[in-house]
Amino acid sequence: LTEPPFPARYKPPATETNPALEDPTPDYMNLLGMVFSMCGLMLKLKWCAWIAVYCSFISFANSRSSEDTKQMMSSFMLSISAVVMSYLQNPQPMSPPW
Amino acid sequence: MKNLYLFIAVLFIPWSFTLAKYDEFEDGDDIMEYDDNDFAEFEDVSEDTVTESPQRIITTEDDEEEATVELEGQDENQEDFDDADTQEGDTESEPYDDEEFEGYEEKPDASHSKNKDPITIVNVPAHLQNSWESYYMEILMVTGLLAYIMNYIIGKNKNNRLAHAWFNTHRELLESNFALVGDDGTNKEATSTGKLNQENEHIYNLWCSGRVCCEGMLIQLKFLKRQDLLNVLARMMRPASDQVQIKVTMNDEDMDTYVFAVGTRKALVRLQKEMQDLSEFCSDKPKSGAKYGLPDSLAILSEMGEVTEGMMDAKMIHFLTHYADKIDSVQFSDQFSGPKLMQEEGQLTKLPETKKTLLFTFNVPGSGNTSPKDMESLLPLMSMVIYSIDKAKKFRLNREGKQKADKNRARVEENFLKLTHVQRQEAAQSRREEKKRAEKERIMNEEDPEKQRRLEEAALRREQKKLEKKQMKMKQIKVKAM
Numbered sequence: 309l310t311e312p313p314f315p316a317r318y319k320p321p322a323t324e325t326n327p328a329l330e331d332p333t334p335d336y337m338n339l340l341g342m343v344f345s346m347c348g349l350m351l352k353l354k355w356c357a358w359i360a361v362y363c364s365f366i367s368f369a370n371s372r373s374s375e376d377t378k379q380m381m382s383s384f385m386l387s388i389s390a391v392v393m394s395y396l397q398n399p400q401p402m403s404p405p406w
Numbered sequence: 407m408k409n410l411y412l413f414i415a416v417l418f419i420p421w422s423f424t425l426a427k428y429d430e431f432e433d434g435d436d437i438m439e440y441d442d443n444d445f446a447e448f449e450d451v452s453e454d455t456v457t458e459s460p461q462r463i464i465t466t467e468d469d470e471e472e473a474t475v476e477l478e479g480q481d482e483n484q485e486d487f488d489d490a491d492t493q494e495g496d497t498e499s500e501p502y503d504d505e506e507f508e509g510y511e512e513k514p515d516a517s518h519s520k521n522k523d524p525i526t527i528v529n530v531p532a533h534l535q536n537s538w539e540s541y542y543m544e545i546l547m548v549t550g551l552l553a554y555i556m557n558y559i560i561g562k563n564k565n566n567r568l569a570h571a572w573f574n575t576h577r578e579l580l581e582s583n584f585a586l587v588g589d590d591g592t593n594k595e596a597t598s599t600g601k602l603n604q605e606n607e608h609i610y611n612l613w614c615s616g617r618v619c620c621e622g623m624l625i626q627l628k629f630l631k632r633q634d635l636l637n638v639l640a641r642m643m644r645p646a647s648d649q650v651q652i653k654v655t656m657n658d659e660d661m662d663t664y665v666f667a668v669g670t671r672k673a674l675v676r677l678q679k680e681m682q683d684l685s686e687f688c689s690d691k692p693k694s695g696a697k698y699g700l701p702d703s704l705a706i707l708s709e710m711g712e713v714t715e716g717m718m719d720a721k722m723i724h725f726l727t728h729y730a731d732k733i734d735s736v737q738f739s740d741q742f743s744g745p746k747l748m749q750e751e752g753q754l755t756k757l758p759e760t761k762k763t764l765l766f767t768f769n770v771p772g773s774g775n776t777s778p779k780d781m782e783s784l785l786p787l788m789s790m791v792i793y794s795i796d797k798a799k800k801f802r803l804n805r806e807g808k809q810k811a812d813k814n815r816a817r818v819e820e821n822f823l824k825l826t827h828v829q830r831q832e833a834a835q836s837r838r839e840e841k842k843r844a845e846k847e848r849i850m851n852e853e854d855p856e857k858q859r860r861l862e863e864a865a866l867r868r869e870q871k872k873l874e875k876k877q878m879k880m881k882q883i884k885v886k887a888m
Contacts, residue, residue, distance in 0.1 A: 358547050365551065369558050369634040372606050402543040 337367035345390035360387035561632030571778030585616025619660040619799040648770035656762040667707040669735030683741040725790040734767040
């Protein structure tokens with residue numbers, strides 16, 4: 309029962325070869341984060357920059373281990389720089405929408 | 407590694423604040439302005455109205471206060487108000503000498519009446535106030551981020567603990583049944599790593615192989631995304647549970663040809679829509695398993711009755727009834743090719759590849775609030791898997807069943823070919839045209855005029871022959887028809 313007559317098969321199959329099965333969340337969040345940070349930088353909107361930071365965090369939490377950390381870090385740094393730039397240009401605090 | 411990056415990044419945020427705030431203070435403004443005593447009067451009122459552009463300053467006769475309040479203009483508006491302020495200051499700082507102001511009788515009167523008006527307190531813009539309270543939105547944001555990070559760490563650790571608890575419980579059973587337990591595909595030789603393969607913060611894989619009848623078994627621990635705060639909040643509205651998915655690939659000679667599934671009604675309905683093989687071979691709706699003594703929560707999808715009869719032996723029924731709450735779906739299929747691929751009409755020219763597979767999906771008890779101890783309750787299910795492997799090897803259809811099964815498969819293939827007939831015709835046509843074009847090009851490129859002529863003649867002859875053949879065929883058909 310335990311010892312097969314033939315050599316044991318090895319090599320796990322390429323998991324997730326079907327792209328339809330993959331979770332698209334980290335990619336969407338990455339893109340969204342970059343869009344928001346560009347908005348925050350260009351239009352000088354503080355809340356955009358903050359949402360970009362959140363998006364980049366969410367993308368990081370949902371990422372697969374096989375994914376590039378460089379991509380994650382670059383989106384991270386972009387959103388942080390958007391926040392910093394918004395505050396340097398306009399140090400007043402954010403006003404709530406209500 | 408990932409955690410380190412996180413902490414460094416988070417440190418940047420408060421640093422950016424200090425940078426922004428003290429930038430203003432470093433401009434060459436009068437230090438005197440920021441004396442607390444001067445602000446003491448204005449503090450209460452100014453917090454209520456946080457407007458960005460301050461109102462025009464109306465001062466009292468007091469020289470000192472005038473000077474400080476005047477200088478307190480905004481950097482942007484400084485120039486605008488500068489002239490007006492200094493003018494006003496000049497006229498009002500000197501004592502009212504009637505001789506000097508003869509021509510300006512209105513002004514002293516105006517200023518005199520102004521003195522009776524209440525003092526309008528200037529609205530200090532929020533970022534110049536010496537308090538952190540005005541930045542409450544920012545503080546809220548940073549708190550939210552910190553909460554997210556805390557949840558990430560806690561969730562990740564919980565998933566890790568659950569995975570290892572599962573593995574520790576099941577390790578013995580797996581190692582006694584499989585020669586190779588744990589492989590990540592990187593080693594050249596087939597050696598057991600004896601460890602789970604972490605794909606994600608919430609998905610863990612384990613590959614086992616080296617057993618008679620089956621090629622291998624891939625176990626996927628699909629936990630909930632506890633590391634993502636958004637997911638945690640979403641789960642509060644819609645509870646879900648962790649899942650353990652086991653996929654056993656059988657050798658071709660070790661399993662007969664049949665498609666069979668049992669599980670919760672909801673899961674089967676979903677699978678019947680999604681899975682290629684279930685939708686093609688099991689056309690009926692999921693039937694109740696009460697006939698075999700199964701609880702009402704479970705239903706059966708089967709290619710033919712004989713398969714159900716064969717599968718539902720005493721031991722299997724025992725497993726299914728005792729652990730019905732943990733079973734989501736069980737699928738035995740020789741035509742397994744995964745979920746239906748969403749392809750455009752023109753692309754599908756070949757049937758997807760099929761593999762003989764046993765697929766098990768189990769729900770971890772606790773519906774989200776699981777503890778490592780709950781993993782022990784899944785151990786009997788693994789025994790069920792091992793039993794099913796042996797059973798699938800032993801179970802053979804009788805002659806009638808085999809005939810029906812072969813007929814079904816032929817039917818499915820035929821349907822598929824009919825659907826793609828048009829596409830295949832088009833593909834063949836395009837291939838023929840390509841060949842013709844290539845030949846023509848060759849003829850054109852041929853420099854020697856003689857060779858060209860000969861090739862052209864050869865092509866013409868070939869075409870004529872084809873035409874003759876076609877005519878012959880048409881004649882034969884006509885003769886037959888007559």
